[in-house]
Amino acid sequence: MTVAQADLDAVAEQLGRTPRGILEVVSRCPSGHPNVVKTEPRLDDGTPFPTMFYLTCDRLAGEIGTLEASGLMKEMSDRLAEDEELAAAYARAHEAYLAEREAIAHVPEIDGITAGGMPTRVKCLHVLVGHALAKGPGVNPLGDEALQLLGDWWTGNACGPVTT
Numbered sequence: 001m002t003v004a005q006a007d008l009d010a011v012a013e014q015l016g017r018t019p020r021g022i023l024e025v026v027s028r029c030p031s032g033h034p035n036v037v038k039t040e041p042r043l044d045d046g047t048p049f050p051t052m053f054y055l056t057c058d059r060l061a062g063e064i065g066t067l068e069a070s071g072l073m074k075e076m077s078d079r080l081a082e083d084e085e086l087a088a089a090y091a092r093a094h095e096a097y098l099a100e101r102e103a104i105a106h107v108p109e110i111d112g113i114t115a116g117g118m119p120t121r122v123k124c125l126h127v128l129v130g131h132a133l134a135k136g137p138g139v140n141p142l143g144d145e146a147l148q149l150l151g152d153w154w155t156g157n158a159c160g161p162v163t164t
Contacts, residue, residue: 003024007034015056019037020045027133031154037053038053039054041104049110050110055129060153064129065126067146073124080142087119095119097118097131
């Protein structure tokens with residue numbers, strides 16, 4: 001699978017650096033720009049990289065940062081400890097994430113480790129939202145929740161449509 005150079009260039013601009021290990025763009029904002037990429041579990045330099053769905057849009061990342069600063073992660077972690085159904089759904093998201101990454105490559109250093117705190121806590125909403133955008137509704141319940149709280153995050157900014 002080859003990633004288009006225009007997408008690699010867009011991600012480089014979003015990140016402010018050359019992207020590494022991108023397998024594909026798995027989510028785009030309504031303007032057509034990449035906002036989540038799927039990455040190799042081991043980067044070219046040998047570094048293990050557990051974050052399979054990497055959020056690239058700086059605008060979206062900023063909005064998620066605001067949610068994180070609100071105390072939402074602690075609230076979600078507390079709910080996981082109290083709500084067995086939510087905890088089970090979050091554990092299924094963790095298992096699906098692991099299985100998909102393992103299908104790409106086995107990396108012993110990150111075996112059993114996803115990202116974002118799964119399966120027992122919430123430590124990074126960026127990862128959970130990236131997972132939700134990549135896989136669609138119903139896979140990561142807390143990613144879905146955070147995405148809902150973000151609303152129409154792409155409106156009112158200078159992000160224009162992709163030109164080809």
